[in-house]
Amino acid sequence: MRQNFHHGQSTGQKTNQSTINLLVADDPTDLRLKIDNATIISAHQYLTDSHYQNIPYARVFNLCSSYKYQSSGYYVSLLAEARSHRSIPSVSTIQDFQSRSIMRSMTDEMDNLIQKAFATATAKEMSLDLYFGQSLDKRFNELATRLYRLFPSPMLRVDFVQIKGKWLVDKIAPLAMKKIDEALMPTVQELAVNFFKRKRFHQARMRNYAYDIAVLYDPEEVEPPSSLPTLKRLCKVAEQMNMYMELITRNDMDRLSEFDALFIRTTTNVNHYTYQFSRKAYAEGLVVIDDPWSILRCANKVYLAERLAQEQIATPQTWILDSTWLKGDRLGELPLPLVLKQPDSAFSKGVVKVKTYEQLKTTLQNLLKKSDLLLAQVFMPTAFDWRIGVLDRKPLFACQYHMADGHWQIVNWETKNKNNLWGAYKTFEIDDIPPVVVKTAVRAANLIGDGLYGVDIKEVDGKAYVIEVNDNPNIDLGIEDQLLKNELYRRLIQSLMTRIKVARDISRLRL
Structure with missing residues (x-):
């Protein structure tokens, strides 16, 4: 949990x-x-x-x-x-x-x-x-x-x-x-x-910091990608690396120009203030994780399905559905059970498993009211999903996210017992997991960009199937950092430092 x-x-x-x-x-x-x-x-x-x-x-x-x-x-x-x-x-x-x-x-x-x-x-x-x-x-x-x-x-x-x-x-x-x-x-x-x-910016400081980093978070978010203690740990490690890091909220957009970089640690979406922050920060010349195009690409499952298919990266068998599928007997062409996904679904929300054609038709009718296109995938049952964290086009961490107790997803939003909301987890050394899983995850993430991503993969019969690529992946104390400890946060901060230096060098070369 x-x-x-x-x-x-x-x-x-x-x-x-x-x-x-x-x-x-x-x-x-x-x-x-x-x-x-x-x-x-x-x-x-x-x-x-x-x-x-x-x-x-x-x-x-x-x-x-x-x-x-x-x-x-x-x-x-x-x-x-x-x-x-x-x-x-x-x-x-x-x-x-x-x-x-x-x-x-x-x-x-x-x-x-x-x-x-x-x-x-x-x-x-x-x-x-x-x-x-x-x-x-x-x-x-x-x-x-x-x-x-x-x-x-x-x-x-x-x-x-x-x-x-x-x-x-x-x-x-x-x-x-x-x-x-x-x-x-x-x-x-x-x-x-x-x-x-x-x-x-009017405050005096007792030391010079190399760079200033803003961390956007939502103190009211029920299931944030990083808990407050995790963010405090991140800030502490940043201090040790001579970086000033400050937590900001949605009310601080006017302060972006005070910083050198923006690190988003609240759940992102396109029609959302997080995308506005990312876009504004990028326009102001800040280094940004998650950058605007990563949010745009990861937020839409239809885009991801198309992109993965073009690069011949394995996924569960997938169909893109529209209203024409409701005409005649077309739905009968699809195998059951199926998983239907809203294009902007996240954290297992907006994802529905259907077992009958009646369920399929009703669910499709309801979901098409929100989007002209939907994603349908063959249900692929496994005890857990691999989550591979990727940063700067390289693997960062590897976890098994097990299905929530008595549920088919890793998060069970329907449970009344909060202790059963999440399934169990286990963290692994990168070298200890199947190479095909790591290779597939990095290939998939690299289609999005060079930022920070969490790639969800199902491993079946020695093959790796990409479920989705997430910007803004979970990073929490005792879970994703279980093995790397503070080294995970150092790598995140070092990535931001390197990006700031490169951006400044490019700016100087242009002038």
């Missing part, structure tokens, strides 16, 4: 580090702000002064009046990335501002909030000013916060236009300080001070 925990905060306090907060503006005198833990300089200084070129740790808050291509404001963010400084906004965010279609696509998720915010507006055009992620009009604070999370920038003006009765984002541009009414400055000053007070 896996343990799960429901409460917890970020672990470890960072103290001392020579990270400098720089507020960069066209003309520093225009800012009219006093921030104790930030230095205000001109764009010219940042771009040309060798002192700022050689600062190893800096966070650059770009308050220039324009982010147009090849403007000073554009170059501030571009050269910040070249110097391995953290820039807010990043170049990728600036590029998002240039495309109305991208802006509208990214704000689709908050459409209801946008319509509600301007429901009583009589004009056809409206503007919302964002000051350090806040609006001066409290009615728009929720919308301002959501916009800041998507487009992290110190100060922005977001223009909206009403087209055929619907409000849409029309333009996003920096809000020039010199254009702010003097009467508003005390409030703007207060928002700026509060912004730096509540952010981790």
